[in-house]
Amino acid sequence: MNLSELQAAQIEQMKNKDCLPKDETEIILHLVEEVGEVCEAIREDDREELKDEIADVLWQLNKLCWINKLDLEEVFLHKLNKNKDR
Numbered sequence: 247m248n249l250s251e252l253q254a255a256q257i258e259q260m261k262n263k264d265c266l267p268k269d270e271t272e273i274i275l276h277l278v279e280e281v282g283e284v285c286e287a288i289r290e291d292d293r294e295e296l297k298d299e300i301a302d303v304l305w306q307l308n309k310l311c312w313i314n315k316l317d318l319e320e321v322f323l324h325k326l327n328k329n330k331d332r
């Protein structure tokens with residue numbers, strides 16, 4: 247599954263559960279919260295928790311792309327190419 251497919255699968259799941267985000271502020275707050283949880287997992291040297299929290303960060307980034315009508319894979323590939331030339 248590529249990033250675009252992951253994004254679509256997540257949004258479909260969220261639609262089915264009727265839990266799509268209301269606005270960008272809600273997403274940003276969750277994103278920052280999840281980044282904090284990544285930090286906590288690292289501090290506690292909890293590899294299993296780290297994996298979950300990294301996935302949670304991606305989950306929030308997917309939502310941020312969705313609400314801005316952006317394709318996560320396209321956004322990432324664009325930046326990857328941009329960084330190649332630096």
Ligand SMILES: [Mg+2]
Pocket residue numbers: 280283298299302
């Ligand atoms: Mg989390």
